[in-house]
Amino acid sequence: MTLLALDSVARGYPMRRGWLGRAVMVHAVDGVSLEVSAGRTLGVVGESGCGKSTTGRLALGLETPDSGTVTFAGAAMPPPGGAAWRALRAQMQLVPQDPLGALDRRLPVARQIAEPLVIHGIGDAGERADRVATLLASVGLRPDQAARHPHALSGGQRQRAVLARALAAGPALLVCDEPVSALDVSIQAQIVNLLTDLQESHGIAMLFISHDLRVVRQVSHEVAVMYLGRVIERGDPDAIFTDPAHPYSRALVAAIPGGSKPHAILAGDPPNPADRPAGCAFHPRCPVVVARCRAETPTLDVRADGRAVACHLARG
Amino acid sequence: MGLTVVPSASPLIRISGLSVAFNGTPALLGIDLTVGAGETLGLVGESGCGKSVTWLAVLGLLPNSATVGGSATLDGRELVGAPASVLERVRGGRVAMIFQDPASALNPVHRIGRQVSEAVTLHRGLSGGAATAEALRLLDEVGIPDARNRMTAYPHEMSGGQNQRVMIATALAGRPELLIADEPTTALDVTIQAQILDLLRRLQREHGMALVLISHDLGVVAEMCERVCVMYAGRIVEEAQAGALFAGPRHPYTTGLMGALPPLTGPRLRLTAIPGRVPEPWAMPPGCAFAPRCPKRIEACDVSVPNLRGEDRRVACIRAAA
Numbered sequence: 001m002t003l004l005a006l007d008s009v010a011r012g013y014p015m016r017r018g019w020l021g022r023a024v025m026v027h028a029v030d031g032v033s034l035e036v037s038a039g040r041t042l043g044v045v046g047e048s049g050c051g052k053s054t055t056g057r058l059a060l061g062l063e064t065p066d067s068g069t070v071t072f073a074g075a076a077m078p079p080p081g082g083a084a085w086r087a088l089r090a091q092m093q094l095v096p097q098d099p100l101g102a103l104d105r106r107l108p109v110a111r112q113i114a115e116p117l118v119i120h121g122i123g124d125a126g127e128r129a130d131r132v133a134t135l136l137a138s139v140g141l142r143p144d145q146a147a148r149h150p151h152a153l154s155g156g157q158r159q160r161a162v163l164a165r166a167l168a169a170g171p172a173l174l175v176c177d178e179p180v181s182a183l184d185v186s187i188q189a190q191i192v193n194l195l196t197d198l199q200e201s202h203g204i205a206m207l208f209i210s211h212d213l214r215v216v217r218q219v220s221h222e223v224a225v226m227y228l229g230r231v232i233e234r235g236d237p238d239a240i241f242t243d244p245a246h247p248y249s250r251a252l253v254a255a256i257p258g259g260s261k262p263h264a265i266l267a268g269d270p271p272n273p274a275d276r277p278a279g280c281a282f283h284p285r286c287p288v289v290v291a292r293c294r295a296e297t298p299t300l301d302v303r304a305d306g307r308a309v310a311c312h313l314a315r316g
Numbered sequence: 317m318g319l320t321v322v323p324s325a326s327p328l329i330r331i332s333g334l335s336v337a338f339n340g341t342p343a344l345l346g347i348d349l350t351v352g353a354g355e356t357l358g359l360v361g362e363s364g365c366g367k368s369v370t371w372l373a374v375l376g377l378l379p380n381s382a383t384v385g386g387s388a389t390l391d392g393r394e395l396v397g398a399p400a401s402v403l404e405r406v407r408g409g410r411v412a413m414i415f416q417d418p419a420s421a422l423n424p425v426h427r428i429g430r431q432v433s434e435a436v437t438l439h440r441g442l443s444g445g446a447a448t449a450e451a452l453r454l455l456d457e458v459g460i461p462d463a464r465n466r467m468t469a470y471p472h473e474m475s476g477g478q479n480q481r482v483m484i485a486t487a488l489a490g491r492p493e494l495l496i497a498d499e500p501t502t503a504l505d506v507t508i509q510a511q512i513l514d515l516l517r518r519l520q521r522e523h524g525m526a527l528v529l530i531s532h533d534l535g536v537v538a539e540m541c542e543r544v545c546v547m548y549a550g551r552i553v554e555e556a557q558a559g560a561l562f563a564g565p566r567h568p569y570t571t572g573l574m575g576a577l578p579p580l581t582g583p584r585l586r587l588t589a590i591p592g593r594v595p596e597p598w599a600m601p602p603g604c605a606f607a608p609r610c611p612k613r614i615e616a617c618d619v620s621v622p623n624l625r626g627e628d629r630r631v632a633c634i635r636a637a638a
Contacts, residue, residue: 185577189575214577251507256535257539258538
């Protein structure tokens with residue numbers, strides 16, 4: 001069952017170049033269509049500026065698309081700030097990269113974990129205290145740690161507290177934006193395991209945004225690769241990681257340090273979203289570019305093997 | 317893969333019993349290691365394990381609140397406690413260091429050409445046109461496209477990868493025999509990381525300089541280094557040739573780090589995360605610092621700190637075969 005659907009969503013921001021420059025539109029997300037099924041994880045990978053975080057914010061309704069639609073549980077996303085939108089917060093939550101920035105430094109974490117319950121009017125004081133205790137246990141925090149302020153916890157413990165708060169109102173969807181990128185590898189593994197456990201026990205769907213392909217492979221049921229505001233490949237994680245079809249996906253997989261694929265080093269800098277190349281946006285860096293790529297933008301088409309690829313040369 | 321280097325009789329850098337404490341709190345608890353000429357050594361470990369502090373201490377870059385003990389010699393010459401005049405000649409001269417965040421290491425209000433030529437003037441005594449020409453050659457060498465025109469750019473006009481190339485050019489200005497790269501690609505996108513690692517590999521080959529790569533990323537270290545030291549809570553816990561280490565780690569912490577890394581192929585099993593967290597420096601366990609998190613812990617582990625045993629391959633664990 002589809003829980004979240006993005007249909008051709010686009011979002012741009014005006015950006016001024018230089019001090020007195022004219023404002024130009026930067027298309028952060030440019031016609032993205034994605035679906036997340038209930039209880040499943042869609043991994044979104046890509047480099048800085050590919051629009052993956054904006055996609056997450058559009059999915060949560062924190063941003064309104066310039067065009068296209070976002071549908072959650074069969075209903076259109078209400079405009080941000082209204083009563084309907086606020087009620088929907090109980091259903092969908094963000095897990096950000098920086099837990100210290102997401103927590104209030106002045107409040108003990110237990111108070112913050114209880115906040116969604118207060119906001120959505122769930123239970124009385126006693127029930128809330130019980131619920132907080134259950135949440136703490138489910139994310140692996142001790143009761144004495146709940147009384148601490150965020151700065152008295154380690155990075156991993158803070159991320160656990162953020163998760164407990166995100167789970168408080170019983171959401172159906174978590175949008176995780178680089179949730180383990182700031183953590184050390186041993187702690188990263190703890191949180192990755194915790195996320196998969198929580199998904200199993202609570203049946204939560206996840207939109208998992210990360211630049212780390214290893215982590216994305218570990219948690220995802222389906223993967224979408226983004227480049228310059230568009231999805232350029234989508235499919236089964238194992239299929240994409242063993243046999244990436246788009247030349248950009250191939251370069252990404254080959255660049256994973258310690259991977260088995262030989263290095264085909266991609267030349268050039270990551271592209272500037274304010275200066276999108278004509279035709280296929282990847283063509284200036286593409287090792288197999290042909291004339292058609294410079295003129296004609298490839299569409300994301302589903303191949304016979306079920307993989308969706310936006311490349312003139314990888315139709316399959 | 318790195319070069320095969322015949323180990324010479326005397327290493328370029330020899331660190332013995334190096335310790336650092338900040339305001340009485342220990343951060344580094346006695347490090348012994350050597351770096352040979354032209355060698356690539358990887359230092360891996362998590363935040364706070366002392367991998368960066370080791371080299372900041374060697375180069376005299378720690379604040380006054382730090383107490384440094386032990387010894388670090390460059391070609392037999394002591395650097396710990398050496399006068400500023402000696403350290404200033406070493407830093408950026410025979411030993412150069414680059415950092416994770418090039419944008420903050422570069423001066424935002426100076427053009428990049430000027431920053432590189434300053435380093436050339438300082439370390440090579442060139443001035444005027446000669447320094448500018450050398451700066452241009454260095455920017456070319458590190459792969460800044462259209463370097464002649466980019467000389468007048470400011471750091472904010474360059475991408476993160478380009479700025480790291482500029483930092484590397486600055487580091488090369490003094491023709492170092494050893495380059496210490498502290499998480500040089502951690503802030504970069506993966507395709508740009510691949511470019512920078514490739515550049516470091518090429519420069520090392522062409523200049524024959526030694527490279528110490530400090531990284532939290534086992535994959536990066538596996539790919540770049542001949543020899544690897546794994547650090548935990550201020551000590552080296554395992555040291556081995558990279559191939560041997562990744563094929564069969566002996567310290568339970570090294571095994572744990574590798575198990576925590578999601579694989580790229582095969583079935584997606586639950587990760588074997590290391591439970592708990594690194595001990596706080598003011599609350600170190602009495603024996604092995606890893607014992608509280610270790611699956612192989614026995615009573616003896618809590619009695620005393622295990623020594624780093626072995627010759628070519630060293631491991632600090634009483635449960636491991638050296």
